[in-house]
Amino acid sequence: MNPTALRRLPAVLVVDDELRSQEALRRTLEEDFEVYCASDAESALAIIEREHSVANIRVIVCDQRMPGRSGVDFLKEVRARWPDIVRIILSGYTDAEDIITGVNDAGIWQYLLKPWQPEQLLLTLQRAAEVWRLQQENQRLSVDLRTAEPVLRRRVESKRDKARSQLGLAGLIRAESSPLNAICELIEKIAPYDLPVTITGESGTGKEMVARAVHYQSRRGDKPFITENCGALPDTLLESELFGYKRGAFTGAVEDRVGLFQQADGGTLFLDEIGETSPAFQVKLLRVLQEGEFRPLGSNRPVSVDVRVLAATNRDLEEDVRTGRFREDLYYRLTTISLHVPPLRERGMDLPLLARQLLANSSAALGKRVDDFSAEALACLAAYRWPGNVRELQNEILRLVALTESPRIGAELLSPRILRTPVGDAAPPDIVWPEGQAPLSGNLKERMDHLEMQVLKEAMIRHRWNKSRAARELGLSRVGLRAKLVRYGLERGD
Structure with a gap:
């Protein structure tokens, strides 16, 4: 069976001393509501006491002029005992005093006049049922918020402390x-x-x-x-x-x-x-x-x-x-x-700490586990001048995290402009690099030697110190490459 068919319709109580009016209201509403009918106030009270906890009566449509108690008097008692029920008066009279009394004393939600139109009446009852639902939701949320206030306060304070610590x-x-x-x-x-x-x-x-x-x-x-x-x-x-x-x-x-x-x-x-x-x-x-x-x-x-x-x-x-x-x-x-x-070039001592923090942030942002840099990669990062400062470093590390297939970033992934930078005094103190990497100055031979050394270093890093692949790229024999590496003190690997 369709579960929707088992769902109970919202209940409406119709109170009217005219049986034909009751039947007309029932026929109009019964497809959308579970309809209860009563001919006077006392019968209606009995139905509410018997059925409200089971049927959860949401709306009362009550005639104003009935034998015994009037509709407003009846709805005043309903308001006192069951304030959540939405109350509607249906009357053929337009006495202003009755309307004012009903709104003020009985908390009437709507005052409808006879003769009523079926479409208009059904739409009004549907809106009334929605008002009842929203009232229940509001009460539930109010209780939840009162209960959750200490939890929410702790969460706000925790986030505030986190913001202070991180920012x-x-x-x-x-x-x-x-x-x-x-x-x-x-x-x-x-x-x-x-x-x-x-x-x-x-x-x-x-x-x-x-x-x-x-x-x-x-x-x-x-x-x-x-x-x-x-x-x-x-x-x-x-x-x-x-x-x-x-x-x-x-x-x-x-x-x-x-x-x-x-x-x-x-x-x-x-x-x-x-x-x-x-x-x-x-x-x-x-x-x-x-x-x-x-x-x-x-x-x-x-x-x-x-x-x-x-x-x-x-x-x-x-x-x-x-x-x-x-x-x-x-x-x-x-x-x-x-x-x-x-600028970052004046903060060489900060670069390893900053690079590792940016690495952790980039790894979290891209959802990849990357733990650290190789010593060689960190030395190259420290040697570069970073004209774009921290922003350039952040973009480079984000690129490295995206490209790496290893939990440890090697120097071969670094951008060419960083690999071409001489590694010297800018390296972190725990990283030792070969001596003899002179600046680009002196006579022609010294300058050419310096450029050759940088080409060799970049090729070796890109090929992860594989001498055979680097020699093929540079057009050298493996023995010739090895001799040059020894000459320039580049016989190093990570």
């Missing part, structure tokens, strides 16, 4: 001798105070990570952290993004939009690439910082906000101030504290 100072990966340590010490001192901070450094050095560390170390750490790249949008779009707008403020503004300043209220707004903004926009931003309020586009009312603003740029703002490209008053408003993030 706060602990999220800035650094070695004991890292230049980032001085920045972290300064962040600990200034984060609790609502001082504006400007973060400078080359593109890709992790200025947003530093800004998040300031936010999560501050008293605003449990409030929003909102970011906006000021260099990615023209002035008009940037203004609407930051300040919001009202419907009709311009063509295409079909609804109100809350700006990022309002979204960050109580928290922190990070303005990246602030040096790319125009002088005209800088005037508008200065007013917000000075007054703590702004007007959304198309609005006449100012909006007050409590926001800490952190800014970042890869430009020399002091030089821009001197040339007039950046407003001096805005510069001093943004730069009470200045933090400079060093």
